Structures are given as C-alpha cells and as structure tokens.
Amino acid sequence: MAVISATVFAIEGTYFLSNVDNHSHVPTKPETGSAKFDTKASLLLWRSFSFLLVFTIWEIAGRSDMSIAFPPFSDVGLAFVSMIFSGEFTAAYADSLPPLLIGLAITIIGGVTIGISVGLVRSAEWFITPLLIIFQTAPVSALIPMLTYIYGISDTSKVVAIVILGMPLVALNSYKGIQATSPSLLEMSQSFLATRFDTIVFVILPSAQKMIFAGLRLGVSGAFIGIVLAELLITPTGIGDLITYNRFIARYDKMFATIVSILVIAGGTLGLMRLFEDWLFPSEKDK
C-alpha cells in the first residue's frame, strides 16, 4: 500500500506543479516585452530551484542509512536512463498506454458531456448530482478489485477503473462551471435577444471554461491513479507490474524510476492540456 500512496502522491505532486501555471499569468500584466521576459525567466529559475531542492533532499536522505527501500536520487536517475534503453519502459507502456488512452478519452469526452448536459438541463440535476458526489467522495480504490469479478483480468477492467476515478471529477467540475455562470450575464444575453444556443456558445461555455479545464486536469490525474491502481490490484501487467516486480526483487531504484516515469508522463499530459487550453482560448493568455 505504501507504493500506491507514493504513486498517488507523485501524481498529485505533478498536478500541483503544473498548476503553478495558473499564477504565472498574474504578474505579467501589460508590461514591456523585456519586463515580461524577466518575470518569465525568474519564474523558470525559481521552479528549477524548487526541483533542485527536492532532488537534493532526496539525495541526502537516500544516502543516509534511512532504509534500503529508499535509494538516493542519483541511483533512481541512473535506473531511469537504463530502463529507457533496456526497453523495460517500452514494454510496460505498450501494455498500459492503450487502456490508459481509451480510459482518458472516455473520461474526458464523457465527463465533459455529462457535466455540461446536467448543468444546462435543470431536470437532470436531481438525478445525476448525488451520484457524482458519491463517486467523488467514496474510496473508489477499495472497489477496484471488485471489477475483476465483472470484467475479469482484462483491459476492460483497467478502462473502467480509469473512468470511475476520473470521470466524476470532470463531470462535477464541468457541471459546477456551468452553474456558476453569472446571472447578470445571462440576463444580459436574454435582454439582447440571444437564442438559447447563442447564450450557451457565447456566454455559458466561455464562462465555464476555467472550471471545465480544472476538472479535466483533476480527471486526468485521477485517470493516471486509476491505471496504476488497476495494474497493482487487478491485473499485474504493464507499468503496475513493473512497480510490483521491482519491489519483489528489491530493485528499489528501478521501482522509483518507474514511478518517476509516470510522473513525467502525467506532467507532460497536463502540460499539453494547458497548451490546448491556451490555443482554444487565446484571450485568456493576456490576463
């Protein structure tokens, strides 16, 4: 279980790191080009420093005789590089990525669709909201082994695990985003005779955009937790198997390297989503 919580922590850590971007826009108000560059450069410097700090502490802690199960950062880094070239990562991700991508697609498309629909249709609200809240707060990871009874040891189990961990977060945040549309803007739209469709496209969706994307980031983090949990608890394949196997043979450097690889991929995915959001809503960049 320690590994699971470490994994969860690692992924959530990525989420918070990538979330720093939210604040990076604040100091870059309409200023001259060079001032903007300075702020960005110094931000980058501080972030690198933050990474350096964590790695240094990790290295020191690893080198002290704390535990054999906690190797220093340098060992993990070396293991990481060796596993890239030995093909261990390639083989593991070849197993894990297909269900992860399918699960992510269902989480994103399904979650946003459900959240927006429920937000827009009042009559659907009473039905879906309690369900979403139950799924969001329940210790779903405890239910994941049960999936084996239904779907067996298969990719379907993995996909379902991803979806039940990720989708409620996406749906609930999308729903809340829609609900949070300013009543004054809705009145404005109505008084200028906008159709319901125009109001949705030009007022409600842009207004909910930030919440929807916040939900997507949480959902994607949830999806990564889902795939790792599924592979640890149900089907010993792919990336989960790589963690378990290396733990059994006491190659803790490789075990941590695997966790770091998930962190890197999850962080990269969240970064890509940020770029997608900026591309979709370019005006938000100026803020």
Place this chain on the structure above:
Amino acid sequence: MSDIILNTEGVGVTYQESIIALENVSLNIPAAKLTAILGPSGCGKTTLLKVIAGLIEPSKGLVKVRGKEIIGPGPDRALVFQDFALLPWATVLQNVAFGLRARGVPKKEREDTSLHYIRQVGLLGFEDKYPHQLSGGMRQRTGLARALTINSDILLMDEPFSAVDEQMRRKLQEDLLHLLKIESKTVVFVTHSIEEAVYLADQVVILSGRPGSIADIVYPEIDRQGDIDLIRRQPGYIELVDEIWSSLKRYVE
C-alpha cells in the same frame, strides 16, 4: 407632454407568494424624454425596470410598448446594467457587437456599427481591450455602446453610474446628455440619487418603500438645451432636490 411610448398598468410583483416587491404601478413614459425612477434602496425600482425590460414577468398587471402588451424582452428596448454585464473574455468590440451578433448581423456590418458607437461614447482606440483593462467608467461606456448598437427606441438603464466614482459619474451624466442630443431616445433610468434624477430627468417617478408603489411624480422643468454645465445653477434646481428629499424622507429607514 409628448406621446406615450411605454406604459405600465397596475404592475405588481410578488416573490415566493408572500414578499410583495411592487404594488399597483401604473406609469406613462413619454417618448424621447428621460424618466428617472427614484426611491430608497429595496423599494423595487430595479424590479420595475426589469419588468419593463421583460426579464421579470409581473404577477399582476401588464406593460405596453406603443399600446401593445410585451411578452419578454424585445428589440424595442435595450438595457444598460448596473454591474456592466460585460463578457470578461471578449474585447470591447466583441462586447459592443453582442446584441448585433445575437440578431445575426454579418461580421463586417456589426463591427462597423459597433465602431461607430464606440466612437460616440468616446472609447475609440480601446476596441481591442478587455474589460479588466478598463476603468469602471470605460466599462459602463462599453455597456452603453452595446445598448445603442441595436438601435432600439427605448434605453433602460439600471443605476448605470452607481458603480463609478463621483467625478466619473458627473462626466458620464454630462456625456449621456450630450449623446441624447444626437440620438433621440426614450430613457428610463433607475437611480437612488436625487441630484442625478433632477439633473438628468424630464420626469421623476418617486417610489415609496417596500412594497414599491408610486408615491409621487415630479417634472423638473429644467432647460437642458443650453450649456450642460449650467444645469445645476438653474433656479429651481436646489429647491426641487429639497422638495423630493422631503417627500422621500419618510420612506427611508
């Protein structure tokens, strides 16, 4: 008195079956004049304006524009909001063009029209800015330009200048009077400021405290044709402000 363009007949609004916001409001709004609705806070003046705008359905009575009962908002009425109600993710130009876009006006045409009114409210050069880059006064000018683009005869303004500072309010009031000399509009204007009502309006409707009903209607006969700077020095201006205050005083608190 000129033609009546809009009137309300026995309008009453009751919330949640027990809270009476407005009671029996019958009101005539003369065309091409400025009518101020004045009253203490919570007297239902914004509710009355929203009933006229068609955003709130009255529980009793009806609203007529040119003798025809209204059902919901219509192209004959444009609204200016107290909190500006600008889309934060849209530029000044996109915000001003919102009403035209909703009417399906082609892009080129709606941008030309919008730029015309952006110039009229004195915002030319700011059309590509976002609301958060503007001052309160400039935001309300954007709201005003948006209401003007759709070229409706009636302009409904809900405490439009209450969210800006005193100096900016005076400037906006003057600019509104200048603008109304160019654009012939019927204006219904909600305010809690007696000075603002007397300064701007041809007809001041005084509402009593909750439930809101008409307490009095006064007609400031102030000459606005000449120099706008001199309005506050005209004989009768101060007296009228005092007179309205003494009739309003008993509803406050």
